[in-house]
Amino acid sequence: xxxxxxxxxxxxxxxxxxxxxxxxxxxxxxxxxxxxxxxxxxxxxxxxxxxxxxxxxxxxxxxxxxxxxxxxxxxxxxxxxxxxxxxxxxxxxxxxxxxxxxxxxxxxxxxxxxxxxxxxxxxxxxxxxxxxxxxxxxxxxxxxxxxxxxxxxxxxxxxxxxxxxxxxxxxxxxxxxxxxxxxxxxxxxxxxxxxxxxxxxxxxxxxxxxxxxxxxxxxxxxxxxxxxxxxxxxxxxxxxxxxxxxxxxxxxxxxxxxxxxxxxxxxxxxxxxxxxxxxxxxxxxxxxxxxxxxxxxxxxxxxxxxxxxxxxxxxxxxxxxxxxxxxxxxxxxxxxxxxxxxxxxxxxxxxxxxxxxxxxxxxxxxxxxxxxxxxxxxxxxxxxxxxxxxxxxxxxxxxxxxxxx
Numbered sequence: 556x557x558x559x560x561x562x563x564x565x566x567x568x569x570x571x572x573x574x575x576x577x578x579x580x581x582x583x584x585x586x587x588x589x590x591x592x593x594x595x596x597x598x599x600x601x602x603x604x605x606x607x608x609x610x611x612x613x614x615x616x617x618x619x620x621x622x623x624x625x626x627x628x629x630x631x632x633x634x635x636x637x638x639x640x641x642x643x644x645x646x647x648x649x650x651x652x653x654x655x656x657x658x659x660x661x662x663x664x665x666x667x668x669x670x671x672x673x674x675x676x677x678x679x680x681x682x683x684x685x686x687x688x689x690x691x692x693x694x695x696x697x698x699x700x701x702x703x704x705x706x707x708x709x710x711x712x713x714x715x716x717x718x719x720x721x722x723x724x725x726x727x728x729x730x731x732x733x734x735x736x737x738x739x740x741x742x743x744x745x746x747x748x749x750x751x752x753x754x755x756x757x758x759x760x761x762x763x764x765x766x767x768x769x770x771x772x773x774x775x776x777x778x779x780x781x782x783x784x785x786x787x788x789x790x791x792x793x794x795x796x797x798x799x800x801x802x803x804x805x806x807x808x809x810x811x812x813x814x815x816x817x818x819x820x821x822x823x824x825x826x827x828x829x830x831x832x833x834x835x836x837x838x839x840x841x842x843x844x845x846x847x848x849x850x851x852x853x854x855x856x857x858x859x860x861x862x863x864x865x866x867x868x869x870x871x872x873x874x875x876x877x878x879x880x881x882x883x884x885x886x887x888x889x890x891x892x893x894x895x896x897x898x899x900x901x902x903x904x905x906x907x908x909x910x911x912x913x914x915x916x917x918x919x920x921x922x923x924x925x926x927x928x929x930x931x932x933x934x935x936x937x938x939x940x941x942x943x944x945x946x947x948x949x950x951x952x953x954x955x956x957x958x959x960x
Contacts, residue, residue: 559586560922564739566648567592567639568623569663571599573695573721574680574755575652576619578728582735583622584915584924587648590939591620591930592639595627595960598932611906612929618912621902622927624935627960630661634959641944643668643675648735652680655690665750675748676738678731684754693755698723702759703777707766710781727758782806789841789848790823793881794856796864804881805859805867810841820844822874827858897924904928936960 564587568579576599583589593599598612601620605613629635640662643649649668651658658664658679665677682693683701696717699705704723709716734751742748766777782792793804809819821833838844844851859867864880871878882890888911893899897914904910905928915924940946946954954960 558922559924560919561585561587564588564647565645566590566650567642567646569649569651569653569658570680571652572601572604573615573619573724574727574731575650576601576616576728577725578678578680578731578735579623579650580619580621581728581732581915581917582648584926585917585919586922589623590642590935591623591625592630592642593625593627593932595629595933595958598625598627602932609906612931617904617907617910617929620929621912623930624939625930625933626936626939627933628936629959630663632957632959634954634957636662638940638944638954638959639663640668640671643672645943646672646675647739648676648678650678650680650731650735654692655681669748669750673747674742676735676742676751677748678735678738678751678753680727680731681752681754683756684752688756695721695724695755698727698755698759702756703763703766704759707763707777707779709779711779713779715779722762723755723759726762727753727755730758730761783848789844789851790855792852794852794859794867796859796867796880797862799860802881802883803864805864805871806879806881807855807859807867807871808877810877817841819876823855823871823876826871826874826876827855829854897926900926902926902928905931933960 561582564582566579566582566587566589568575568589568591570576570579579589579591591599599616599620601616602612604615628638630639649663651663653661665679668677669675681689682698683689683691688701693701699717699722700715702723705715705717708718730753731751734753738749738751769777783789789809791808793806796803796805807823809817809823817839820838821830824830824833832838838847838851862870868878868880887893888899890899896918898916899911900914901909901911910928912926914926937948937951940951940960941948951960
């Protein structure tokens with residue numbers, strides 16, 4: 556196997572829940588050694604975020620912590636803090652997403668650790684950036700709310716709606732990874748580490764740039780348009796398909812093709828058996844079709860309801876019309892293409908047996924990804940501390956007896 560892109564990079568993971576663990580899992584998939592520092596006997600809070608049979612680690616935790624090593628260290632003790640400080644000496648990156656003020660109490664703040672290792676890249680994930688809300692707690696839905704995502708999601712005359720994916724957590728984790736990789740690259744030139752700061756609100760604002768573009772065009776705050784994109788054209792929306800189940804829909808969207816005019820619209824008319832409207836001046840422009848959106852939706856639905864959603868999607872796509880079936884998690888978990896490219900994979904877990912997880916979304920020609928099961932709490936404590944710090948078996952036993960490990 557070719558060496559992975561981040562082979563030789565050591566990351567200390569002091570994160571919990573989703574934004575941080577998602578970021579460090581991605582770095583682990585890229586080949587970094589990720590050492591997850593956890594509280595003895597308890598572990599990261601995500602391990603128990605949902606009820607699991609026999610007290611096993613939660614599915615929430617399993618889906619965010621593959622390919623990592625788990626080391627238990629009680630950072631509330633002075634001995635535990637000294638162990639962390641020694642580990643920092645050989646680390647390239649430390650990432651944390653504690654509540655504001657916690658790292659200072661644990662002697663794990665940037666000022667302290669950068670003095671111990673000037674080359675350390677220290678990544679910090681918070682709910683808010685500097686300002687009046689910087690000390691406020693936040694989770695994914697809070698970040699989505701204050702970043703603007705809820706205000707542009709939902710039907711026009713209904714209440715704001717939280718998007719289904721955890722956009723704030725996942726998006727912030729991805730922004731953190733980008734910052735960490737950039738800082739590591741800069742360190743090759745300067746020899747110095749730096750502080751990388753990201754937060755949920757800023758990440759959602761960044762991901763909502765097209766809403767700001769709409770505001771710039773209209774002079775008014777962007778509004779909710781549901782599944783329609785009425786600022787551009789019709790059709791744009793969900794259309795019911797056979798046999799009428801909860802997710803039996805297909806999203807269909809047409810736009811003006813560069814240099815080809817309204818070819819998507821005319822191809823759509825051909826597919827649904829309404830080629831007679833191709834030259835009708837009442838539908839000649841995106842603006843006119845937008846004004847007839849309800850009529851167009853009924854016309855398309857009359858066709859889509861006769862076919863399964865996959866047939867609708869594939870038929871339209873083969874004729875150059877953008878369309879996407881609404882796939883649920885069960886369908887995606889069984890999708891042969893996703894499984895073939897490792898986006899969904901199965902692996903043996905020491906407590907749960909064979910488990911299915913979501914995999915690495917990035918493909919690199921010279922850095923193939925392999926998968927390892929999420930670690931049991933403290934599974935790597937002795938090995939890491941003996942190898943990285945040279946602690947003897949006796950020292951490890953004494954530290955465990957004092958509740959440090």
